[in-house]
Amino acid sequence: MPLLTSLCRPDGPDLPDAVRVGDVTMSREHLLAAAGAVAGRVAGAPVVAVEAAADARAVTALVGCLLAGVPVVPVPPDSGDTERAHLLRDSGAVLTLGPGDVDLGARGTGTLPEPDPAGTALILYTSGTTGAPKGVPVTRAAIAACLDALAAAWDWTPDDTLVHGLPVFHVHGLVLGLLGPLRHGSRLVHTVRPAPAGYARAALEHGGSLFFGVPTVWSRTVADPASAAALARARLLVSGSAPLPAPVFARVEALTGHRPVERYGMTETLITVSGRAGGERRPGQVGLPLHGTRTRLVDDEGTVLPHDGEAVGELQVQGPTVFGGYLNQPAGQAPTFTADGWFRTGDVATVGADGWHRIVGRASTDLIKSGGFRIGAGEIEDVLLTLDGVREVAAVGVPDPDLGERVRVFVVADGLSEQQVIDHVAGRLSVHKRPREVVFTDSLPRNAMGKVVKQLLR
Structure with a gap:
């Protein structure tokens, strides 16, 4: 299913509160109408930046750029002057949309063609821990492949209500947390901040069934037993972006009755490995490759290592969600991919004989x-x-x-x-x-x- 067409989800009911960001609620029709107005303004631009705060207007701007087929650069709202200048200059953004540039009451007119699936949907920037942040062009096809694989892995359906408070300028909060509900027709409750009390309220008042969090969210949640107990109503708790400590995993299970699903991915690859909703969940391990993804381990000399649960090596991946190379850095691509076409994640892992992956950390x-x-x-x-x-x-x-x-x-x-x-x-x-x-x-x-x-x- 193409990315744009799937945003409309004509096969499912459209609730008045299908999308909730903080205290603002919108139906999908309302969101798409306001986003259509944004699309009409930016159509034809080479690249547009969006001030990506956890705000309904920022969400509308992001979706509007996708509707127009214009590559969008989500800018962290707390980015400093140097970082912001680098993102805008490196991406080539010709326009920046802030909250004041979006009217939630506007309605777009006319129809927009489905953009090329191979075209760039997002330009996301790495954390910049080894230099200036690098731009990662993410295609529409990669996003669609990732979200469809996760729907299969997590039994994600229009009956779900996804709850999270993650930033909408990263893969976790933007691709999974915003585009996922739009593609799969589920409701979205964005709590603005990932506070345990907000998650508990969403579980109790909004019928939250699917909850996303990073390990810090889950560690704070288990420190608030009353809020954690409310999550017993959920269907699935998902942890990602960093390893979930085993003691936190155990405490989440004790307080909520749920064993969290962990998953692994990068900006450059989207999500590639995950536990399954209907399968086993193991503390300290991130599961099995998603549909279409292949993985292998290699040592420092490039020798492929056995999947025996003991050998430690660099994790390399192939699949439909892997990017093609960093923006504006053609000379630096050689170390990123192997000669036979595998992406070098830079992460160190072990893989068991049954295919389960454990991420040890960054090689560096x-x-x-x-x-x-x-x-x-x-x-x-x-x-x-x-x-x-x-x-x-x-x-x-x-x-x-x-x-x-x-x-x-x-x-x-x-x-x-x-x-x-x-x-x-x-x-x-x-x-x-x-x-x-x-x-x-x-x-x-x-x-x-x-x-x-x-x-x-x-």
């Missing part, structure tokens, strides 16, 4: 090479989160003249000593995985999606 920050051993930071972090008193933890490798790298952990905790932290790891994992240094801190640096920014720790 989460693969620690110490004394000839390859150590996954995530394994150390998961173990430390089972130690009473530990609230947050991040493990990194730092240069060591003898070992090559030694394990250093940053811990947010109460009433613990360095030796207790070291002994806890050494007693549960191989001794070579124990931390050589422990740094106690009040908090860990995180980005907008809740991921720890380890470059700042290193």
Whole structure:
């Protein structure tokens, strides 16, 4: 089904509150009419930027650009002057739409042709942890393939009401959280902020059945048992954008009765691996490849590794959701893809004989090479989160003249000593995985999606 045609969903009922963003409600017809007015204004533009706040007018502007077939650049509302200037210059945006540029009462006139599925729908920007953010052109066909695969994996239907409070300038909140409900005909309740009380209210008052969150959302939810209990009414809880700590997984299950589904993806690939609504959910693992996606592991020399649950290597993917290359960077494409056409994710993983994937972390920050051993930071972090008193933890490798790298952990905790932290790891994992240094801190640096920014720790 083409992306534009699917936004209309003529085969399903259109409720007055099909789309709710904060206190603003719209039917799909209302949204598409107002978005059609935006489309009429921007049609023919090469690229348009949208101030992508969690606001009904921003949502309307984003959908309007898609209706017009114009590539849209969602600009984070909190972006600084330097970041904003880079996004606008690099993308070539000729127009920026802010909240004041959208009239929710306007109605578009005329009909618009279905844009080319191979055409760019979105230009999303990476986090920029290794330099200036890079533009990722995402095609309409890739979005459609991703959302259809997720519908099959999560049993996502027009009967669902999706609830989340995620930013609408990332894959999670924009592609899955906005375009997903429009494509599948489900209701959308955007809580503006991902607060546990807001999620609980959506479950109780709006009949929320499908809930999206990042690990920070779920950790805050389980810290509020009353709000968590309300989610027992849900059909499915989904966690993504960063690994969900096993203790949080267990606490979510205890308070809500649901074992969360985890999934894995990147801006460059959209979602490629996920658990299934009707299948097993394993703490610390992200599931199986989605329909049409292939994955493999390779070592530093490019040798393909076995799927035995033990071999640790870089995860590489192929499939209909993978992008074709970064915007304006043709000279830098070679390291991104292998000679035989696989995208190099830069993430380190293991894959079991049954196909289940476990993401260890980023090769640049989460693969620690110490004394000839390859150590996954995530394994150390998961173990430390089972130690009473530990609230947050991040493990990194730092240069060591003898070992090559030694394990250093940053811990947010109460009433613990360095030796207790070291002994806890050494007693549960191989001794070579124990931390050589422990740094106690009040908090860990995180980005907008809740991921720890380890470059700042290193």
